[in-house]
Amino acid sequence: MSRGQVLARLKGLFSTRKERGLNMRMKIAVVFFFLACPVVSVAQDEPVRFYGSTTTIFRFLEVLDPNDPSSKVYQIPAYEYITLGSDNVGVQGLSVFLRGFGKLEVIDPVEGAKFDGDVLFYNLGYRTKNGRFRAKVGRQFIYGGAGNNVLLDGVMVQGRPWTDIDLSAYGGFVTWPSLEFRSSNYAFGARAAYDRWDYGRIGVSLGLERDGGDIARANIGLDFAYRQFRWLDLSGYVLFDTLDRLMPVQETKVAVAYIADRYFRFALDYGLFNPVGRLPKTSIFTVFTNSRYHAVGGEASVRGDGPLSVSCFGRYFRYDENGENGYQIGIKPVLSFGYRQKYMVGLDVQRVRGYENAYTLVRGFSSLRPWKKLELTLDYADYLYDEKVQGYDRSHVAGFTLGYQVVKGGRIQGDVVVTVNPEFRQQVAGLVKFVYEFSTLSR
Amino acid sequence: MERRLYLISVAIVVAGGLFFACAHLLTRQDSIIFSHEKHAKEEGIGCEECHEEGAQKAIPKEEKCLECHEKAEGKCAQCHKNPKNPQTWQEARLQGLRFSHETHKEVECQKCHKDVLGAKRPSDTETPRMLEVCMSCHRKDFRSIDCKKCHEDMIENPARPTRLFSHDVDFEKRHGLLAKGDERVCAHCHREEFCGMCHSTLDVLPPDIRFGEKVEAGLIHRHDFITRHSIEARQDPNKCMECHRVEQCSSCHQKRKAGGHEPDFMNPSSPNFHGRQARADILACAACHDAGAQSNCVRCHRVGGAGGSPHPAGFKGDKSHGACRACHQ
Numbered sequence: 001m002s003r004g005q006v007l008a009r010l011k012g013l014f015s016t017r018k019e020r021g022l023n024m025r026m027k028i029a030v031v032f033f034f035l036a037c038p039v040v041s042v043a044q045d046e047p048v049r050f051y052g053s054t055t056t057i058f059r060f061l062e063v064l065d066p067n068d069p070s071s072k073v074y075q076i077p078a079y080e081y082i083t084l085g086s087d088n089v090g091v092q093g094l095s096v097f098l099r100g101f102g103k104l105e106v107i108d109p110v111e112g113a114k115f116d117g118d119v120l121f122y123n124l125g126y127r128t129k130n131g132r133f134r135a136k137v138g139r140q141f142i143y144g145g146a147g148n149n150v151l152l153d154g155v156m157v158q159g160r161p162w163t164d165i166d167l168s169a170y171g172g173f174v175t176w177p178s179l180e181f182r183s184s185n186y187a188f189g190a191r192a193a194y195d196r197w198d199y200g201r202i203g204v205s206l207g208l209e210r211d212g213g214d215i216a217r218a219n220i221g222l223d224f225a226y227r228q229f230r231w232l233d234l235s236g237y238v239l240f241d242t243l244d245r246l247m248p249v250q251e252t253k254v255a256v257a258y259i260a261d262r263y264f265r266f267a268l269d270y271g272l273f274n275p276v277g278r279l280p281k282t283s284i285f286t287v288f289t290n291s292r293y294h295a296v297g298g299e300a301s302v303r304g305d306g307p308l309s310v311s312c313f314g315r316y317f318r319y320d321e322n323g324e325n326g327y328q329i330g331i332k333p334v335l336s337f338g339y340r341q342k343y344m345v346g347l348d349v350q351r352v353r354g355y356e357n358a359y360t361l362v363r364g365f366s367s368l369r370p371w372k373k374l375e376l377t378l379d380y381a382d383y384l385y386d387e388k389v390q391g392y393d394r395s396h397v398a399g400f401t402l403g404y405q406v407v408k409g410g411r412i413q414g415d416v417v418v419t420v421n422p423e424f425r426q427q428v429a430g431l432v433k434f435v436y437e438f439s440t441l442s443r
Numbered sequence: 444m445e446r447r448l449y450l451i452s453v454a455i456v457v458a459g460g461l462f463f464a465c466a467h468l469l470t471r472q473d474s475i476i477f478s479h480e481k482h483a484k485e486e487g488i489g490c491e492e493c494h495e496e497g498a499q500k501a502i503p504k505e506e507k508c509l510e511c512h513e514k515a516e517g518k519c520a521q522c523h524k525n526p527k528n529p530q531t532w533q534e535a536r537l538q539g540l541r542f543s544h545e546t547h548k549e550v551e552c553q554k555c556h557k558d559v560l561g562a563k564r565p566s567d568t569e570t571p572r573m574l575e576v577c578m579s580c581h582r583k584d585f586r587s588i589d590c591k592k593c594h595e596d597m598i599e600n601p602a603r604p605t606r607l608f609s610h611d612v613d614f615e616k617r618h619g620l621l622a623k624g625d626e627r628v629c630a631h632c633h634r635e636e637f638c639g640m641c642h643s644t645l646d647v648l649p650p651d652i653r654f655g656e657k658v659e660a661g662l663i664h665r666h667d668f669i670t671r672h673s674i675e676a677r678q679d680p681n682k683c684m685e686c687h688r689v690e691q692c693s694s695c696h697q698k699r700k701a702g703g704h705e706p707d708f709m710n711p712s713s714p715n716f717h718g719r720q721a722r723a724d725i726l727a728c729a730a731c732h733d734a735g736a737q738s739n740c741v742r743c744h745r746v747g748g749a750g751g752s753p754h755p756a757g758f759k760g761d762k763s764h765g766a767c768r769a770c771h772q
Contacts, residue, residue, distance in 0.1 A: 053636075099639060103648075141638055144626045146623060149686070151645075253620055278684040321722055334659065355678070379655075415655045
C-alpha cells in the first residue's frame with residue numbers, strides 16, 4: 001500500500017462526523033474486544049471481579065398523533081441496556097467496562113418501526129496496586145476540576161506522586177452519537193492540586209476545546225474545598241474565560257454545609273452563572289450581551305431517631321440583564337417505618353417562580369415493602385401553573401409500581417403511569433422491566 | 444374524567460400509605476431490653492464475661508443471659524419488649540470491612556464503644572461511629588486514600604461514609620460540586636456506570652422512567668417535565684447545560700415545531716419583541732437558530748439587510764474570533 005493510500009485511509013478513518021462514522025465492522029470489533037478481555041485473565045494477588053447487568057424495558061404508550069390531535073395511537077418501544085465489566089482482568093489493576101443500549105420501536109404509526117442504539121461507555125482502565133496512579137482509555141466522563149463535565153472518547157491519566165499532590169490530564173474527541181466523531185472537535189486539559197482530601201484541597205485546572213479549527217472553549221479554573229472533620233464542608237470553584245482579554249469569571253459556585261450532628265445539617269450556596277459562557281465560542285450567539293444571573297440558596301434537613309425526617313430548601317435567583325427575580329422553595333417531610341425503611345410515606349411541596357411563569361407542586365409518594373422481595377410504590381404529583389400553559393393551568397401525574405425480586409439480582413417490575421398535561425402528548429403509559437445484575441469474584 | 448382520576452390517585456396514595464403504616468404499628472416488633480449501665484457499671488460485670496474475647500460476632504447468645512437469668516413463664520417481658528412475638532437479636536453486620544476484634548484486643552473496649560457504660564438500651568451502643576473512632580488510629584491510611592486496609596471492597600459493599608460526604612436529602616443538588624476535584628473519592632464506591640445512569644447525554648430514556656421505583660429520589664426530570672421545562676430552563680439555564688448541548692433543544696423543537704414565536708415578535712413596542720427576548724434569554728434563540736449564518740439573526744442584521752449592521756458604531760473586529768466566521772468567511 002502506498003503512502004498516499006495509507007494517508008487516504010487514515011483521513012477516511014478520522015473524517016468529520018458529517019462525512020462518515022465508524023463502520024459496522026469497527027463497532028463489532030470494539031464490542032468484541034471488551035467482551036473478550038475477561039477471558040484472558042491470569043492468576044494474580046487480587047481476585048478477578050466480573051460484573052454486569054441487563055435491563056429490558058417494554059413501554060406501552062397511548063399518545064396523541066401530532067398530525068391528528070383527535071386520534072389516539074399506541075407505541076411499544078422496547079429498550080435493552082447491557083453493562084459488562086471486569087476488574088483485575090489479565091493483569092492486576094486492569095479493568096474493562098462496556099455499557100450500551102438498544103431501542104426498538106415495533107409499533108409506531110407516527111414515525112414507523114425503527115431501531116436505535118448506542119455505546120454509552122467503553123473503556124479500559126489501569127490502576128497501580130497502591131492506587132496512586134491510574135489511566136483510562138475509551139469513552140469516559142471527565143468531571144474533575146473546575147471545568148464542566150465532558151464526555152470524551154479519549155485518554156485520562158491521574159497520579160499522586162506525593163501523598164497530597166494530585167496531577168491529572170486528559171485529551172480526546174468530544175463524543176457524538178453512534179460512535180461517530182468529528183476529528184476537528186477535540187478537547188484536552190490538565191489539573192494540579194494540593195489535596196489533603198479529608199481537610200480540603202485547592203486545584204488549578206486548564207481546559208480547552210477546539211471545533212472546526214477554532215477554539216470553542218478555553219478556561220482556567222480554580223477548585224477548592226475546606227473541611228472540618230465531620231461538621232463543616234465548604235467547597236466551590238471559579239471558572240475564568242481565557243478567550244476574553246479581561247478574563248472574566250464565567251461561572252462560580254460555593255457551598256458550605258454545616259453538619260451539627262446526625263440529626264441536623266444545613267447548607268448555604270451561592271452561584272454566579274453565565275449561560276452564554278457555556279456556548280462554544282464558534283457560536284454567533286456568544287457575541288450578545290452576557291445575561292448573567294446569581295443564585296443564593298439554603299437547604300436544611302432534620303431527622304430524628306423517630307420515623308420523621310424533614311428537609312427544606314429555598315433559592316433566590318437574580319438576573320442581571322433585566323433585573324428580574326426568581327425563586328424556588330420547598331419542604332419534604334418523610335415518614336419511615338420498619339427495618340430498613342420498610343414503609344415510607346412522604347410529601348413534597350414546592351413553589352418555583354421563573355421570570356415568566358410559576359408553578360406549585362404538591363406531591364405525595366409512598367414506598368412499601370410488605371415482604372422482603374416485594375416492593376410497591378405509589379406516586380402522585382399535581383402541578384398548578386400561575387399562568388396557563390397552552391391553555392391549561394394544571395397538570396398531574398399518578399404512578400404505581402410493583403416490583404418483585406425473582407432471584408438474587410433479578411427483578412421484575414411493572415409500572416403504570418397516568419399523565420394529564422397541557423401538551424396532552426401522553427395519557428397512559430405502562431412499563432415492564434426486567435433487571436438482572438451479577439457480580440462474581442474468581443481467583 | 445380528569446377530576447375523577449385526580450381523586451382516585453390521591454385516594455390510592457393516602458390509603459396505601461395509611462394502611463401499611465397502621466399495619467406496621469399494629470404488629471409491634473420485638474427488641475431486647477438490656478442496659479449496659481445496669482450490668483457493666485452497677486453490677487460490675489466485665490465485658491468479656493458476656494462478649495467472648497476475640498469474637499467477630501460479639502452479640503452474646505441467649506444461653507449466656509440464661510446463665511444468670513431464669514427462663515420461666517411470665518418472665519419473658521424482663522428481656523423481650525414484645526414477649527408475644529419474641530425474636531433473636533439482629534447481628535450488626537460488618538459487611539465488607541476488614542475488622543477483627545482479635546487484632547484489636549489490646550485496645551480498650553471503651554475507646555471504640557465510648558458511652559457503653561452509660562447505655563440504657565442496646566441500640567445506644569450498636570455501632571461505634573466508625574469513621575471518627577477508626578480515624579483516631581488510622582488517619583494516615585485515610586489521608587492516603589488507602590481504603591483497602593480496612594474495606595474489602597467498597598464498590599460491592601459500601602461502608603457509606605455518610606457523615607463526611609453526607610449523602611443526605613439535598614446531596615443530589617450538591618453532588619456535582621463535591622465531585623469536582625474529588626472524583627477519586629467517588630470512584631471508591633461508585634463505578635462509572637453509576638454516574639452514567641443519569642448523566643449520559645447519549646441515552647434516550649430519562650432517569651425518572653428508568654427508575655420509576657425510586658419515588659423518594661430527587662430526580663431532576665421527574666413527572667411531566669416536558670410541560671414545565673421552559674419555566675425551569677429559563678429560571679436556571681446553566682443547570683440544563685450541565686448535561687445537555689444546545690443542539691438537543693433544537694432536535695426536539697424543530698421536529699415538533701414547538702416553542703414558536705409570538706405574533707407580535709417583530710413589534711418593537713411589544714414585550715415579546717425579539718430583540719428584548721434575545722437579550723433576556725439568548726440561549727432560547729440559540730436552541731433553534733444556531734445552525735450557521737443563514738439560520739440566525741444575521742439573515743436580517745447585516746449591512747443592507749432589514750435589521751441593519753449588527754455591529755455597534757465604532758466597532759473594530761479583526762475577524763479572528765470564531766463567531767465572526769459565521770458570516771465573514
